[in-house]
Amino acid sequence: MFYLVELLKIMKENVIISFILVISSISLISISHHHSEIGKKLSSAEKNIINPYFNALLSKKINFDTIKRKLSQLPGVVTISQKKSQVIDSEIKRLKSTYGEDLVKNLSAINYTNIKIELEKGLKSKNQTLIREYIVRLIGQENVTLGNLKDNSVTDETIKDSSVTNYISKYWKVYSFTILTAMWLMSLVLLSKPLKRSAFIIMKFQRTKYVYPKMLMGILGILIIPTFAVNLFILPKVDLVSLLSVFLLIGLSIIYTLISSTKLKV
Amino acid sequence: MVMTLEGQMKEVVRSQKNHHQLKDQFVYYLDNVSVNYSKSKALTDITLTVNPGEILFVTGKSGAGKTSLLNLLAGDVLPSSGRAYGIHANNRFVAQVFQDLKLFDNRTCEENIWMAYDRSIYKSKNEFYADMIELVNVLGIKDKLQDKIVNTNGGLKQKVAMIRALMSRPNILIADEPTSSLDKESSVKLFDVLNFYNVKRKLTVIWASHNRDLVKQFPGKIIHLEKGKLIYSGHACFI
Numbered sequence: 002m003f004y005l006v007e008l009l010k011i012m013k014e015n016v017i018i019s020f021i022l023v024i025s026s027i028s029l030i031s032i033s034h035h036h037s038e039i040g041k042k043l044s045s046a047e048k049n050i051i052n053p054y055f056n057a058l059l060s061k062k063i064n065f066d067t068i069k070r071k072l073s074q075l076p077g078v079v080t081i082s083q084k085k086s087q088v089i090d091s092e093i094k095r096l097k098s099t100y101g102e103d104l105v106k107n108l109s110a111i112n113y114t115n116i117k118i119e120l121e122k123g124l125k126s127k128n129q130t131l132i133r134e135y136i137v138r139l140i141g142q143e144n145v146t147l148g149n150l151k152d153n154s155v156t157d158e159t160i161k162d163s164s165v166t167n168y169i170s171k172y173w174k175v176y177s178f179t180i181l182t183a184m185w186l187m188s189l190v191l192l193s194k195p196l197k198r199s200a201f202i203i204m205k206f207q208r209t210k211y212v213y214p215k216m217l218m219g220i221l222g223i224l225i226i227p228t229f230a231v232n233l234f235i236l237p238k239v240d241l242v243s244l245l246s247v248f249l250l251i252g253l254s255i256i257y258t259l260i261s262s263t264k265l266k267v
Numbered sequence: 268m269v270m271t272l273e274g275q276m277k278e279v280v281r282s283q284k285n286h287h288q289l290k291d292q293f294v295y296y297l298d299n300v301s302v303n304y305s306k307s308k309a310l311t312d313i314t315l316t317v318n319p320g321e322i323l324f325v326t327g328k329s330g331a332g333k334t335s336l337l338n339l340l341a342g343d344v345l346p347s348s349g350r351a352y353g354i355h356a357n358n359r360f361v362a363q364v365f366q367d368l369k370l371f372d373n374r375t376c377e378e379n380i381w382m383a384y385d386r387s388i389y390k391s392k393n394e395f396y397a398d399m400i401e402l403v404n405v406l407g408i409k410d411k412l413q414d415k416i417v418n419t420n421g422g423l424k425q426k427v428a429m430i431r432a433l434m435s436r437p438n439i440l441i442a443d444e445p446t447s448s449l450d451k452e453s454s455v456k457l458f459d460v461l462n463f464y465n466v467k468r469k470l471t472v473i474w475a476s477h478n479r480d481l482v483k484q485f486p487g488k489i490i491h492l493e494k495g496k497l498i499y500s501g502h503a504c505f506i
Contacts, residue, residue, distance in 0.1 A: 003384075003386075010374075014373060198369075199371075201369075202369060202371075202382050203382060205362065205363055205369075205435075206362060206382055206383040206385070206431060206432065206434075206435040207382075207383065207384070207385040207387075207435065208360055208385055208387050208388065209385070209387075
């Protein structure tokens with residue numbers, strides 16, 4: 002308890018370094034634990050940006066699979082996917098604002114399937130219109146409502162944006178892990194100086210040994226293990242990356258403790 | 268006379284036995300000890316004994332080797348040559364008053380003293396607090412306990428450092444220039460406190476000071492160092 006109180010005092014006295022240490026520890030463990038979810042989110046964001054698409058509300062009496070099969074054969078169509086109900090609600094809200102309450106009230110009375118049609122990047126607007134017209138002809142005007150085309154790949158800026166997103170989605174793990182580990186190690190090294198000083202004083206005036214390693218390991222105790230436990234509670238799965246990150250932090254702490262304990266002077 | 272191998276071996280064993288006896292008899296026994304730093308010699312061929320319950324003053328000018336000798340006795344520096352007994356002995360506890368005091372500037376005087384709270388020595392925090400208040404009253408700093416070290420003067424800092432050292436209930440107290448910022452009256456009072464601990468608790472005191480005139484007034488043994496060499500060893504009043 003004494004070491005913990007002393008540790009908290011030191012952290013309070015070095016608030017910026019401690020803040021970096023706490024944030025980098027929590028981020029590193031949390032990101033490594035949720036890396037696959039973050040990766041999925043990033044890649045889907047990338048997808049949305051790269052291909053132009055539009056949504057369509059289909060009457061439930063229309064067979065989605067048949068429509069999907071027929072539309073897939075069209076040149077310029079990349080994918081056709083069905084959206085979840087939450088997404089449909091938001092789409093109806095959006096349509097409300099575009100087409101007015103009355104139309105959407107009528108539409109809401111009917112059961113709908115929301116589909117997303119992704120088109121090829123750089124497809125001419127003439128061809129895009131042809132695809133939209135074909136869908137209306139195929140399904141019938143009364144059974145389908147088409148949303149506006151969302152084309153994010155048109156301008157150079159968005160192409161640039163998409164290449165940045167693409168880059169991020171590819172290398173985010175390497176960069177985030179490297180930066181966070183460097184931040185964590187740097188803050189640990191900086192915090193170890195006042196820790197050493199305090200440990201030296203404690204050992205000089207109390208009959209105790211190995212105070213510095215105990216205090217340094219105390220940081221592990223109050224940061225790494227609870228953070229890992231909370232993440233495990235939120236997402237109860239353990240994979241290699243999340244385990245590796247915890248072992249990396251514990252390993253680095255132990256190695257640094259052993260190295261820096263040899264010269265315990267202030 | 269040429270000694271046989273057996274005779275030489277017996278001599279070695281006898282000398283080792285003598286050293287073991289000396290080791291047990293004294294708190295510290297330094298036998299021709301030298302301490303070298305990377306380029307300079309800090310101490311040269313020091314032979315010294317410190318008895319239990321003794322007050323030893325180490326005098327000398329700046330750079331004479333006082334701090335090096337104290338660091339050696341505290342176990343912070345290893346001898347380069349010679350034999351040193353009593354360093355890192357398990358049956359005693361050494362407390363130090365450092366020359367730079369090593370106090371936490373942004374903590375209060377009281378918080379600094381509490382660094383000496385050792386649960387293996389004190390039964391409760393109340394016991395520690397009672398002892399602390401007693402010492403604080405004697406040295407007249409009770410109303411300054413909540414002052415931050417950064418806002419205090421050198422004299423108060425030295426008193427806090429001394430109280431912290433005494434509160435650890437040591438067997439040996441090593442103090443490096445503990446009265447350099449104190450006036451004569453306060454220095455005498457501080458010595459009186461140490462003398463009390465020396466008599467009542469058999470505290471061995473090793474006190475380094477450049478002020479020979481001050482320490483001459485106190486009872487105890489004195490050694491004088493010059494350029495790392497021991498020049499004088501004897502009773503303080505005879506110097």
